[in-house]
Amino acid sequence: MNRVILKERLVPNIYRLVLEAPEIAASAQAGQFAMVIPDERGERIPLNIADWDRQKGTIDLVFLNIGASTRKLADFKAGDSVEGIAGPLGKPVEICSSSNVLLVGGCYGIAGLYSVARELCHLRNKVLFLAEARGSAFLYWEEKIKKYSEVYQTILRSDCFNTGQDIKDKINQIKNGQPEPSLVIVSGCSYLLYKISEITAGSGLxxxxxxxxxxxxGTGMCGACRVTVQGKTRFACVDGPWFDGHSLDWKEYFIRRTAFLQQEAQALTGLEKEFWTKMG
Ligand SMILES: Cc1cc2nc3c(=O)[nH]c(=O)nc-3n(C[C@H](O)[C@H](O)[C@H](O)COP(=O)(O)OP(=O)(O)OC[C@H]3O[C@@H](n4cnc5c(N)ncnc54)[C@H](O)[C@@H]3O)c2cc1C
Ligand code: FES
Structure with a gap:
């Protein structure tokens, strides 16, 4: 059991949980994740380790309230305990030195890139941060991120995601500007990962x-997270979660990712029924 130290609503649909997890906090590195079991009846869900405090022995999880498990997490309050948490899992993201790196974060991926920005900055990289959100009310952690970023810009989905042209223009503007990035790191929804990879593929960035x-x-045993990279089978939990966006079989990825939509909808409906029964 891991105690909840703080639960905070960052924007309408995104929450932050600070959890007591000293072993994970002691060894977490930027870009790793944890598997969280909300309660004794819950499934294990992967969440990025958005931040950690080695001295206090705590970690920060930032999540989108989207389905049954994340709704349970959103209902926690300080003093409650989550059933279990395993981590740190996955490989840390590649942290280079003395380069210009463009970070593109959307939704929960903004928080997922916070520690990446901090580590890059400590190694004398110039960080260009592009935060993507549905609208300005869905942006968070601007001040924290700006502390480690040479350039901080936003792109709002209401402006750009109908055609994808505006996000293309924005990326090209940053790509051709000063400082010019030599690496792009993206975290967020699958569409954002795909779209940015598509935009940068032409220039080979x-x-x-x-x-x-x-x-x-989350340990490479079940095969659920199988993806194909450069024609080879990889397991995102142990070989990733970071992969070259130009080498991934995106079609297979999208098909596998939506395989359980019906069951996910049923789980959420079940939870709602339980809630309304309790309310009488
Ligand atoms: C390495 C990794 C890191 C992640 N980090 C974060 C994070 O920091 N914050 C965050 O909000 N989300 C993160 N996610 C996605 C998160 O795991 C899912 O949103 C979560 O499992 C949804 O569970 P649910 O029961 O609330 O919703 P569900 O109704 O079960 O699912 C809603 C959506 O989440 C996807 N999903 C469901 N179960 C899983 C699962 N076991 N693994 C991956 N995706 C799943 C579904 O395809 C669906 O699109 C991460 C996923 C991975 C693989
Ligand atoms: S989650 Fe089972 S192999 Fe990756």
Whole structure:
């Protein structure tokens, strides 16, 4: 059991949980994740380790309230305990030195890139941060991120995601500007990962994406998170979650990712029924 130290609503649909997890806090590195079991009846879900405090022995998880498990997490309050948490899992993201790196974060991926920006900055990289959100009310952690970023810009989905042209223009503007990035790192929804990879493919600008396939055990044993990279089978939980966005079989990835939509909808409906029964 891991105690909740703080639960905070960052924007209408995104929450932050600070959890007591000293072993994970002691060894977490930027870009790794944890598997969280909300309660005794819950499934294991992967969440990025958005931040950690080694002295206090705590970690920060930032999540989108989207389905049954994340709704349970959103209902926690300080003093409650989550059933279990395993981590740190996955490989840390590649942290280079003395380069210009463009970070593109959307939704929960903004928080997922916070520690990446901090580590890059400590190694004398210039960080260009592009935060993507549905609208300005869905942006968070601007001040924290700006502390480690040479350039901080936003792109709002209401302006750009109908055609994808505006995001293309924005990326090209940053790509051709000063400082010019030599690496792009993307975290967020699958569409954002795909779109940015598609935009940068033409110029060959190296692009690492934080893949979020369905995961079950998180230890490379079940095969749920299988993806194909350069024609080879890889497991996102142990070989990733960071992969070259230009080498991934995106079609297979999208098909596998939506395999359980019906069951996910049923789980959410079940939870709602339980809630209304309790309310009488
Ligand atoms: C390495 C990794 C890191 C992630 N980090 C974060 C994070 O920091 N914050 C965050 O909000 N989300 C993160 N996700 C996605 C998160 O795991 C899912 O949103 C979560 O499992 C949804 O569970 P649910 O029961 O609330 O919703 P569900 O109704 O079960 O699912 C809603 C959506 O989440 C996807 N999903 C469901 N189960 C899983 C699973 N076991 N693994 C991956 N995706 C799943 C579904 O395809 C669906 O699109 C991450 C995923 C991965 C693989
Ligand atoms: S989640 Fe089971 S192999 Fe990756």
């Amino acid at each position: 190296r692009t690492l994406v934080n893949l979020n396939p369905i995961m079950v055990d």
